[in-house]
Amino acid sequence: MITFVATATHQYAIRDVLETRTHPLHSRIVILSYNEFVASRRLPQSTYVFTDLERLSVADRKLVDARIEAFGQACPDCRMLNLPMRIGTRLDIMRRLHESGINKFRMLPITTDPETFRYPVFLRCDDDHEGPKSDLLHSSKELRDAIAALPRDDRQNSRFVVTEYVDARNANGFHEKRSYTRVGSRLFPSALDQSKAWVCKGEYTDPATVPIPDRELAFLKSDMDEAALRAAFSAAGIEYGRADYALVDGRPQIFEINTNPWIEPPEQVPGEARAGAEHIVSAWLEAVSELADEASGTSNAWREIPCAAGRLPRGLSRRSAAHAVLRGLRQLHNETRAFRWLRRLRLM
Numbered sequence: 001m002i003t004f005v006a007t008a009t010h011q012y013a014i015r016d017v018l019e020t021r022t023h024p025l026h027s028r029i030v031i032l033s034y035n036e037f038v039a040s041r042r043l044p045q046s047t048y049v050f051t052d053l054e055r056l057s058v059a060d061r062k063l064v065d066a067r068i069e070a071f072g073q074a075c076p077d078c079r080m081l082n083l084p085m086r087i088g089t090r091l092d093i094m095r096r097l098h099e100s101g102i103n104k105f106r107m108l109p110i111t112t113d114p115e116t117f118r119y120p121v122f123l124r125c126d127d128d129h130e131g132p133k134s135d136l137l138h139s140s141k142e143l144r145d146a147i148a149a150l151p152r153d154d155r156q157n158s159r160f161v162v163t164e165y166v167d168a169r170n171a172n173g174f175h176e177k178r179s180y181t182r183v184g185s186r187l188f189p190s191a192l193d194q195s196k197a198w199v200c201k202g203e204y205t206d207p208a209t210v211p212i213p214d215r216e217l218a219f220l221k222s223d224m225d226e227a228a229l230r231a232a233f234s235a236a237g238i239e240y241g242r243a244d245y246a247l248v249d250g251r252p253q254i255f256e257i258n259t260n261p262w263i264e265p266p267e268q269v270p271g272e273a274r275a276g277a278e279h280i281v282s283a284w285l286e287a288v289s290e291l292a293d294e295a296s297g298t299s300n301a302w303r304e305i306p307c308a309a310g311r312l313p314r315g316l317s318r319r320s321a322a323h324a325v326l327r328g329l330r331q332l333h334n335e336t337r338a339f340r341w342l343r344r345l346r347l348m
Contacts, residue, residue, distance in 0.1 A: 001028050001046035001301075001333060002292050006260055007055050008033040008313065013262040014051075018336040019343055020265050023285050026337040028292045036327070038063045039310040042302045044332070045075055047295035049240045050082040052260035054090050054127050061085075063309055070307040079295065081184065081239040082259055090126050090256065091161060093236045097254050100235040102228075105164040105253060110147050112162060114140035120165045123147070127159060129258060131199050136165055166253050168200070168246030174210050175200045178219070178252075180229040181242045181261060181280075183287035184294070187226055187233070190242055190261070190280050192216040204270055213272045220279045228252045302330055318348060 002025075004014055011031055018029060030044050034056065037043070048071075056064065065085045072080070087093065094107035108116075110123070123134040123146055137143045143162065150160060170176040177200040179191035193202030194210045203209060229243055232254050242261035245254045263284050266277035315321065322342070326332050342348035 001030065001044060001295055002288065003030040003032060003044050003046045003048045005032050005034060005037045005048060005050050006052045008035065010052050010055065010260055013260045015336070015339070016265050017263040017281055017284070019339045020267075021281075021340075024289050025285065025292060026340075027333050029288075029336055030332045031335065032332075033313060034060060034064055035310065035313045038067045039308055039312045040327075041304065041308045042330075043071060043305050045078060045301040045303050047079040047291060048081065049291075050080070050084060050259075051240065053082060053084050053087055054129070054259065056084060066307060067305070067309070071305050074303055074305050082241070087237050087259075093238070093257055094163075094254075096235050096237070097232060100231075102232050102235055103253055104248075104251075105166050107161050107163045110150075110160050110162055114143045117143070117162065118164050119143075121162050122165060123150075123160050124163055125159055126161050129256075131201060132163075133160065136198065165198075166246060166248060166255070168198075168248060168253070170194060176246055177202060177244055177255070178225065178246065179242050179244050180225065181284065181287075182229075182233045182238065183240055183284065184291040186287035186290060187230055188280075188283040188287065189220045189222065189224065190283070191244075192219040204273065211270075211272065213276060216273075217276045217279065220276055220283075225252055233257070318342075 006013065011033070015031065018025060030046065061084050068080065068083060071078070091107060091109065094103070097103040098106050105118070117140070120136040120138045121143060122132045122136055124132050134146050137146055168175050168177065174194035174196060175198050176194045177191070179189070180187055181190040191202055192212065192215060193200055194212055195206070195208045196210060197208040229245070229252065232243055232252065233239070236257050238257050238259060241257045241259040243254050243257045245252045263281060264277055266274045266281060269277045313320070314324070322338065323335065326335050326338065339348055
């Protein structure tokens with residue numbers, strides 16, 4: 001069995017696929033919020049995958065780390081992927097990728113001397129996935145002015161970081177982004193996008209996106225770049241997530257590694273992109289099933305874990321109420337099946 005731990009408001013990243021189709025993982029998956037992981041007196045005996053690490057505050061990380069230590073002592077045979085204390089922040093990840101020689105560019109705190117950067121650069125947040133927070137800045141003066149324009153709290157708490165720009169244009173002159181996903185020991189391609197704009201998000205509604213469904217599908221079915229991406233995940237210390245990158249002079253440059261990638265249901269994408277989306281979902285389900293096969297514990301094995309902190313979350317929504325009932329009955333391993341039926345009945 002596998003227990004995914006994610007922030008309460010971003011569990012859709014895995015729920016959307018698990019709750020909308022038939023697959024072999026029903027009754028083998030538990031999904032907990034970090035609040036539940038920290039506050040629950042009893043926890044499933046299973047393999048744990050900690051996701052959404054970028055969104056954990058410093059205070060949250062301390063509570064989670066303490067709970068992980070207690071859980072590890074109570075269940076030493078339980079495997080844990082993406083330990084927050086080992087991975088650290090996005091800045092820590094990007095520093096390791098640069099120091100290991102994988103990335104030529106750097107991401108550094110906004111307190112860094114502006115004279116030390118290779119320009120152009122841009123600002124972004126350390127704790128979200130919304131992309132750049134500035135245009136390209138071409139000099140130390142432009143960088144100083146952009147930092148000075150930030151809200152005072154953002155400057156003081158160092159939520160913003162500075163990233164050196166990578167020219168990721170392909171042979172056709174479009175900005176290109178590729179992705180690889182890791183689930184335990186398995187890696188597989190999970191996107192190939194191109195855009196007229198330097199910010200290439202790959203969103204179908206973005207007018208700058210230039211669709212390449214046939215080329216993307218060929219990439220998804222290949223093992224292109226796998227060795228280099230395996231090295232990148234290893235350097236970052238991340239065992240579950242999606243790396244977004246570009247080939248620059250034939251060498252992968254990692255933009256970020258998202259520890260809570262959205263597995264997009266194929267029915268939500270345009271028809272010409274559906275074959276690619278189906279391939280990604282199949283690869284993810286196969287990889288997670290393999291991880292579940294390797295996991296210790298059964299669907300009804302729960303353990304008393306000391307050092308529970310805080311109170312279990314309460315909510316008034318249908319989802320939170322149903323989740324609380326299943327949690328009380330120790331039936332969270334059946335939640336994805338239950339919510340699949342509730343979605344089909346339009347009750348969720």
